[in-house]
Amino acid sequence: MINIYERSPAINWGILVTALLIGISSIIYTNALVNRILAQEEKQISLFAKVQESLATAEQSENLNFLMEEIIASNNSIPVILTDENRQPIGSRNLEEPENVIEKKAFWLRTMAEMQQQHEPITLTLDSASNMRQYVYYENSPLVNQLRYFPYVQLTVILIFFSLVYSLFSYSRKSEQNRVWVGLAKETAHQLGTPLSSLIAWVEYLKADENVESEVVEELEKDVKRFETITARFSSIGSTPALKDENIKEILEECISYLRKRVSSKVSFMLHIKEDDLLLPINKSLFEWVIENLCKNAVDAMNAVGSIDIYVSHSRDDKNLLIDLKDTGKGIHKSKLKTVFRPGFTTKKRGWGLGLALAKRIVENYHKGKIFVFRSEIDLGTTFRIILPKK
Ligand SMILES: Nc1ncnc2c1ncn2[C@@H]1O[C@H](COP(=O)(O)OP(=O)(O)OP(=O)(O)O)[C@@H](O)[C@H]1O
Ligand SMILES: [Mg+2]
Structure with a gap:
């Protein structure tokens, strides 16, 4: 069995598996990254909550005020809503909200519902005696959300890239085969052309010679006709045939x-x-x-x-x-x-x-x-x- 042109399917699979492995490992890596950022964000928020709590209870509120400002300033990405004990919003950070007061309230309430699905709000006990409370609602920063989608985007890009490269290769392989077919056929037709035309001439010459048996010439003519057919085939396949x-x-x-x-x-x-x-x-x-x-x-x-x-x-x-x-x-x-x-x-x-x-x-x-x-x-x-x- 000869398989001169056969391409190995193992190579195709190898390429695909490599693409998938790259994609999957990037998903795993990014997920780990996301989790680390999430943990950090949670830490930041609970610190924010603790300070907020202490601020209400402690005497030396000046130091704490300073700390609070530091924390708030350092949080420029995690969206936060602070509410009173009846869960009525009283302030927010890092949210793009409407100017209008009524609209703003509705927006806050909607956002709080969404936030609650991501994270349980943190309870601040401001005064343990009267049981006065505040709540901190927060959600993942946009950075985390973007990072989450990133590996899927990356995987898609990788797959598109590989399929593009693959089709390009197979296209170039096909066009190379095409050139071999056409080139070989043309060359064959060309080379057969010269002996063919002299053979045709010889047959005509023999036909005119009375000493040669006509049967022989007829047989010869048939073979020459066949020769002609074969040449025509090669020349047709080497061009765009009519x-x-x-x-x-x-x-x-x-x-x-x-x-x-x-x-x-x-x-x-x-x-x-x-x-x-x-x-x-x-x-x-x-x-x-x-x-x-x-x-x-x-x-x-x-x-x-x-x-x-x-x-x-x-x-x-x-x-x-x-x-x-x-x-x-x-x-x-x-x-x-x-x-x-x-x-x-x-x-x-x-x-x-x-x-x-x-x-x-x-x-x-x-x-x-x-x-x-x-x-x-x-x-x-x-x-x-x-x-x-x-x-
Ligand atoms: N009518 C058929 N019945 C059973 N097997 C066939 C038939 N036609 C083709 N095959 C199988 O397909 C293979 C490829 O056929 P193909 O005409 O391309 O090449 P080939 O006949 O082996 O060689 P070549 O035609 O170049 O002299 C054959 O070797 C044979 O195994
Ligand atoms: Mg055959």
């Missing part, structure tokens, strides 16, 4: 008669098509190549004994032509239905694994159609379906 309305039945019949002479007589070919004059825009030399490749594979799959049936029908919406190529070969395993089209995938000793890749390229890139394994059963046979747009 599509022309062609008679599908005639082309398929030609393919079959060409193949019949070249494979075992134990392989029977049958063409099932109703219309004699069905025209379809195709590139003849490339389309024949596809049919030949599929038929050759079918013959290989049945060890040269069995039957190949070609059915031509129309899609339900009548926009496409369906060509089904059914064989009685050994079948393709379910897990390989897509893999068989990959360049380089072969199960044959002398295979290159290029036949189906080429067929796919011809059908999909040059004819805007589709080709896939329509049905396959082990030891019973396989049906390949080609869908070609009628316009």
Whole structure:
């Protein structure tokens, strides 16, 4: 088995897992960071509460006043609302609030409800004898909230970045393959061109020579024609081939008669098509190549004994032509239905694994159609379906 082009799926998974690991570790790290900041903020608030409490009870309030101002000044991020014992707000810090007094009150009450969901308010006992109290409501600083979302944003960015890099790589790999296909095909067509034209000239020369048996010349001419077809295929695949309305039945019949002479007589070919004059825009030399490749594979799959049936029908919406190529070969395993089209995938000793890749390229890139394994059963046979747009 040769797999010249196969890319390792392990590498793709490796990239994805790395991206996820980076993302997850950043989430864990940021969470730890958030928790530390939260703890610090809580400490700050409880200190604020303690001082507030002492301020009301202590005699030396001057020192404490100073402390309070320090704390309040140092808290320029944690939103706080202070209330009286009836939970009526009496002041706030670090909140963007409306100027209007009534609106401000409503805003405070709303914010207090939200704050309470995050943290239980701190109770200040101002006078233990009369049981006078105040409450401190507070919530996380905007910094903490932003930090919380940060790793998710980061993870998304990383994933977008990796998928971008991945698609860029696979695009460049594909276009590189494209260049190899096209370049090789062009070069082959070019190199075949010179001996071909001299062969054609030789055949003409021999035709005119009465000493040469006409049968020999005829055989020679057939081979030269074949040579011409092959050159036309290579030159078509190396450029953007023109599509022309062609008679599908005639082309398929030609393919079959060409193949019949070249494979075992134990392989029977049958063409099932109703219309004699069905025209379809195709590139003849490339389309024949596809049919030949599929038929050759079918013959290989049945060890040269069995039957190949070609059915031509129309899609339900009548926009496409369906060509089904059914064989009685050994079948393709379910897990390989897509893999068989990959360049380089072969199960044959002398295979290159290029036949189906080429067929796919011809059908999909040059004819805007589709080709896939329509049905396959082990030891019973396989049906390949080609869908070609009628316009
Ligand atoms: N009709 C079929 N039945 C069963 N297996 C098939 C059939 N057609 C293709 N395959 C499988 O798909 C593989 C790839 O086919 P493909 O035509 O691309 O390459 P190949 O025939 O092995 O070599 P190449 O066509 O380049 O000489 C084959 O090796 C075979 O295993
Ligand atoms: Mg093949």
